[in-house]
Amino acid sequence: MRIGALAARTGVSVRALRYYEEQDLLTSRRSPSGQRHYPDGAVDRVELIQELYAAGLSSRSILELLPCVVDGExxxxxxxxxxxxxxxxxxxxxxxxxxxxxxxxxxxxxxxxxxxxxxxxxxxx
Missing domain, CATH: 1.20.5 (Single alpha-helices involved in coiled-coils or other helix-helix interfaces)
Incomplete structure (x- = not known):
């Protein structure tokens, strides 16, 4: 799914999604023309990131905690x-x-x- 679709499905701005990528909280693959494409699980991941931000965690803390929260590691x-x-x-x-x-x-x-x-x-x- 492209960045606009992910933004629409999650209610998160395109700018915020780009920020999540800059912070290594979210990943995408790029098309030959440079467009971002996200996997199906990106919606759940963005919602989790939003919940953790709402709980008062910083992007650095979220990055450290994501492996445990997502994979149980x-x-x-x-x-x-x-x-x-x-x-x-x-x-x-x-x-x-x-x-x-x-x-x-x-x-x-x-x-x-x-x-x-x-x-x-x-x-x-």
């Missing part, structure tokens, strides 16, 4: 690294849950105040 050091990344993500999830719970408390209190006719003052005005 791991050294003890790589498994430690994966565990560290998972723990960091768990911490982020905990922080997000706490923020959501705080917002729920504020929303509940504000809703109750609206029902009783009390309103929060806008701090900007």
């Amino acid at each position: 791991a050294t003890p050091e790589l498994l430690d690294r994966l565990s560290t990344e998972r723990d960091r993500i768990d911490g982020q999830i905990g922080d997000l849950v706490s923020a959501r719970d705080r917002l729920d408390t504020v929303i509940t209190a504000a809703t109750a105040n609206l029902r009783t006719g009390r309103h929060c003052k806008n701090p900007e005005g």
Whole structure:
């Protein structure tokens, strides 16, 4: 599949796909005219790269972790690294849950105040 088709199927820009190649996260073969052609598995790989970026990993970290994530090949050091990344993500999830719970408390209190006719003052005005 050509780069435009991969971009359309994954929702990732052509520019980002080129960047993934520059970072050795994604590979393509070139046609005689220089067009990139990706294997069928490229869609899954791009989606995985996007998930790892969304989790806060750098391209360097993703490159180091991809062999283990994709092929199940791991050294003890790589498994430690994966565990560290998972723990960091768990911490982020905990922080997000706490923020959501705080917002729920504020929303509940504000809703109750609206029902009783009390309103929060806008701090900007």
